[in-house]
Amino acid sequence: MRIKTFKAPTLKEAMANVKAELGIDAVILHTTRSKKGGLLGFGSKEVVEVIAAVEDEPQQKPVKRVPxxxxxxxxxxxxxxxxxxxxxxxxxxxxxxxxxxxxxxxxxxxxxxxxxxxxxxxxxxxxxxxxxxxxxxxxxxxxxxxxxxxxxxxxxxxxxxxxxxxxxxxxxxxxxxxxxxxxxxxxxxxxxxxxxxxxxxxxxxxxxxxxxxEPVKSVEVAVAETAALAEITAKEEAFAKAAKQVEDDQETIQSLQNELDEMKEMLARMGKARATENEEISLQQALRECDIDEKIIQDMVRRLSGAEILAGKTTEKAHRSLEKFLKKTVRVASGITLYSDKPKIVALVGPTGVGKTTTLAKIAAKFVLERGVSAALITADTYRISAVEQLKTYSDILGLPIEIVYSPEALQQAIEKHSDKQLILIDTAGRSQYNEFQMKELMGLLKANKDIEKHLVLSSTTKNRDAEEILNRFMPCQPERIIFTKTDETSSLGLIMNLLYKKKIALSYVTHGQSVPDDITPASYSKLVEMLLR
Structure with missing residues (x-):
């Protein structure tokens, strides 16, 4: 048997050399790779070393068989x-x-x-x-x-x-x-x-x-392991299915309970033998007619009983049921709360044409005329001359000082000047939610004092989609409260409910006319129920 070592830069070349010298019957005994040359490992080249062997079969002369x-x-x-x-x-x-x-x-x-x-x-x-x-x-x-x-x-x-x-x-x-x-x-x-x-x-x-x-036992073990894994997977799927079934059953039970209550209420109402044309609509139907989002109505159906949902909208049960639902889903701030040791600073912000200046005058009149609070007015709405003149008129009637500011620095100086007052009200210019420059200018103004409480003013006549867009655009100003104006100018107040439910911002005031200071009311759950079911 011949054994020989072959070296080449690649395995392919080494195998070609083996085949050329020893033939296709050669047996590869060992293959290694190493690096040769270079200095301290740098510049070295890889060398493949193959040890091959082939059986030596020398030709023999024919041997004649002899007796x-x-x-x-x-x-x-x-x-x-x-x-x-x-x-x-x-x-x-x-x-x-x-x-x-x-x-x-x-x-x-x-x-x-x-x-x-x-x-x-x-x-x-x-x-x-x-x-x-x-x-x-x-x-x-x-x-x-x-x-x-x-x-x-x-x-x-x-x-x-x-x-x-x-x-x-x-x-x-x-x-x-x-x-x-x-x-x-x-x-x-x-x-x-x-x-x-x-x-x-x-x-x-x-x-x-x-x-x-290999013994057949290994195959049996593999089959057993596969079966065990399949059984575990089946049990996990069965458990998940059972958990889902329990959840579905609970929803089904609640749905059946609601349906049963609805049937009871319907039977009770049928027993009264009222005329169909004189029968009042239910709470659920009244909220639909008020343009309340259907998702909110379905949430209310899950939270309330069928009897409460089907109660007539003018009944005490319907009012109590809706108020109970509102307390669990929306926030109400009930106006402005004063401090005992420092002035309360309130700024009204919002888009153009929503009635910020009139609303500010109504709030000032409420505190000054009804509660005797010392107050001061500041206006930053220098874009409209009529706005400044309007606020000056209100300040003269109420006997309040007024300051006109053009920059954040001037606003801070005006606040410090009237730091002895209990309430400082700031009127800002109306801003388009799509004008980025105006929005940045407004944010810079409000950063003049960290104690400013921002109230976003929105009109009740705004479309649901537009109202959500306005709120999202004004969120960088960090408004803590929201005021809805012109509630007397629309027959559908579902916008208020929809926005409060989705955005989790507190309602502080609602206005319902142009009269100062009568047509403004601090928000409350009972007032909100009355507005939705009017």
């Missing part, structure tokens, strides 16, 4: 045995092929040493018994490898592998018998004959195949 009496003393006559078909052969004869009946995908296969045609060619060239034996062995190994590769695709298992081993070992026994019988082979320098050397080589190749196939 028994002239053979060497060691030779013994081997009886001939009859083969099927009448042919006779010696004990050293080896079957032309040994077919492997199958192998497992987990077992190493015998590498195809040489095709059958090549084995026959070697026999014709060498003509020695050793060459015959060697060629037949290689042909048998090739057939076994080919048969094993085909049977592995059909998942052949244990019994076929065992049969293949028995055929190959049987061939080895016949070769041993031939070596001890008529065929004489010259020993090599180490004293081992070529036949024995061939047996050793074949044994080394076949030995890895002697591993027993």
């Amino acid at each position: 028994e009496k002239k053979s060497a003393p060691r030779a013994t006559k081997t009886p001939q045995t009859a083969q099927p078909g009448g042919a006779k052969t010696g004990a050293a004869a080896v079957p032309k092929s040994v077919t492997a009946k199958g192998t497992s995908a987990s077992e190493p296969m015998v590498p195809p040493i040489i095709p059958r045609k090549a084995a026959v060619s070697q026999y014709q060239t060498a003509g020695t018994q050793f060459s015959v034996d060697n060629a037949q062995l290689k042909a048998a190994q090739y057939d076994a490898g080919q048969s094993a590769a085909q049977s592995s695709g059909r998942n052949a298992q244990g019994p076929q592998i065992q049969s293949s081993f028995e055929d190959i070992l049987s061939s080895l026994d016949r070769i041993k018998a031939a070596d001890n019988g008529n065929v004489q082979t010259a020993p090599n320098s180490s004293g081992v004959s070529k036949a024995d050397e061939n047996l050793i080589t074949v044994s080394r190749i076949i030995k890895p195949m002697e591993k027993k196939p």
Whole structure:
């Protein structure tokens, strides 16, 4: 056997060198990668080192068979045995092929040493018994490898592998018998004959195949584990489904309860024998006609009983039920609360045309005329001359000082000037929610004093979508309260409910006319119910 080391920059080149020098029958024994050259590891190049071996098969001259009496003393006559078909052969004869009946995908296969045609060619060239034996062995190994590769695709298992081993070992026994019988082979320098050397080589190749196939138990364990995992998954899905079913059942029970209450209420109302045209609408229908968002109505249906939902909108039950729902879902600030140790500073902000100046005058009149509070007025609405004149008129009527400011610094000075007052009211210019410059200017003005409480003023006649847009645009000013004006100018006040429910901002005042100071009311839950069900 020849063993040689090949070095090349890449594995592909190394394998090409092996094939070119040792042929396609070469066996790769070891492959390593290392770096050579360079200084302290820099500039080194990768080198692939492959150690390969090939069986040395020197050609032998034909040996002429001689009669028994002239053979060497060691030779013994081997009886001939009859083969099927009448042919006779010696004990050293080896079957032309040994077919492997199958192998497992987990077992190493015998590498195809040489095709059958090549084995026959070697026999014709060498003509020695050793060459015959060697060629037949290689042909048998090739057939076994080919048969094993085909049977592995059909998942052949244990019994076929065992049969293949028995055929190959049987061939080895016949070769041993031939070596001890008529065929004489010259020993090599180490004293081992070529036949024995061939047996050793074949044994080394076949030995890895002697591993027993994987027991069937491993497959059973895998199946059991898969079944257990499937069972766990099924239980988890069943648990999730049960939890979802419980939740659905609770909603169903609540829905059925509501339906039962509705039926009871309907029966009670039918018993009164009222005329259909004179029958008042229910709380639920009244809120729909008020343009309350359907999601809010459905939330109220879940929170209240059927009897409460179907109560007539003018009944005390309907008012109490709606007020109970409002207390759980919206916030009410009930006007402006004064401080005992420092002035309360309030600024009104909002878009143009919502009535900020009139609302500020109403608030000032309420505190000064009804409660005797000391107050001061500041206006930053220098864009409209009429606004300044209007506020001056109110200040003269109420006897209040007024300051006109043009910058955040001037606003802070005016606040400090009237720090002895209980209430300071600031009127700002109307700003378009889409004008970024005006919005930044307003935010800069309000940052003059951190104690300023901002009230956003909105008209009740604004569309729901526009009102949400205005509130979102004014949120950088951080308004704490909201005031709805012109509630007398619309028949639908669902906007108030929709905005308070969605945005969670507190309602402080509602106005319902132009009269100063009468047409303004501090917000309360009862007042909100009255407005929605009027």
